[in-house]
Amino acid sequence: MTLATPPHLAVPARTVHRFVEVDDVAVFYRESQPERPDAPVVLxxxxxxxxxxxxxxxxxxLGRRDRLIAPDYPGFGHTRTPGGFGYSFDRLADVVEGFIERLGLTRFAMYLFDFGAPIGFRxxxxxxxRVAGLIVQNGNAYVEGLSEAAREFTALTPDTPGAEQAVLDLFTVDATRAQYESGTTDPELVAPEGWLLDQHFLDLPGRKRAQRALAFDYQSNIAAYPGWQAWLREHRPPTLITWGSRDPFFPEPGALAYLSDLPDAELHLFDTGHFALEDHLPEIAPLIDSFLTRTWG
Structure with a gap:
């Protein structure tokens, strides 16, 4: 017997969890199963x-209304990479591009968060x-959006004295927890499973080597900022910006800077840190739903 759902209960999406092979990389991903086949697609x-x-x-x-697809990059989560894989932001973008093609995605909005911005802009x-719109959440594309600490960290090279230890310090459980809780006004709203699971994956064999390589490659993203900004000015994609304004790495000016190239973007600032979805999902999810309803067509 099937019971009717009480109207006051929100029904969560049905989500599948799969792997797909891309150039010898087993890419893990989550994909919601929306109720209609023509639902908006969000990467x-x-x-x-x-x-x-x-x-x-x-x-x-949102997964009952929209087709939400979330892959794990090489060096992250459940994705499995072959020995000798060379980690750089270009290579991560190559694999995600292959993933998109394997799934047959031809048009989608992109949710750009943190590392998702340099991958998404590539x-x-x-x-x-393919880009139907952008949802930007603490995904930086401007030098104005780099805090002083971020500028110092991203300037490190393998030859900088003390750089190796500075990078390794970022992979500790205390640093991982701090990324979730720094800037939040109420840390009790941040579930510990998020940073604990992140730390589990960081501690797997080979993962710190991957993250070290990406840390020293971050300068390639800053060098690419002008090209990304030119792309925004040329294509003017519909854009929703939801930003944790107290992010210690990508502070509020990074959100405001988008308006110089996208004056019609919808901007919302939240009094929180880097992982804004952790404590502001009830406010951000309706904004995304409304944005997709208006722009997908």
């Missing part, structure tokens, strides 16, 4: 030190026709 691009699990509550909330420059 959810996660950040450091996280993986697709950071979107699980958003997928539960994809946008390669295939602008």
């Amino acid at each position: 959810l691009l996660h950040g450091f030190p996280s993986a697709s699990h950071q979107f699980r509550r958003l997928i539960d909330t 994809l946008a420059l390669r295939h602008p026709e």
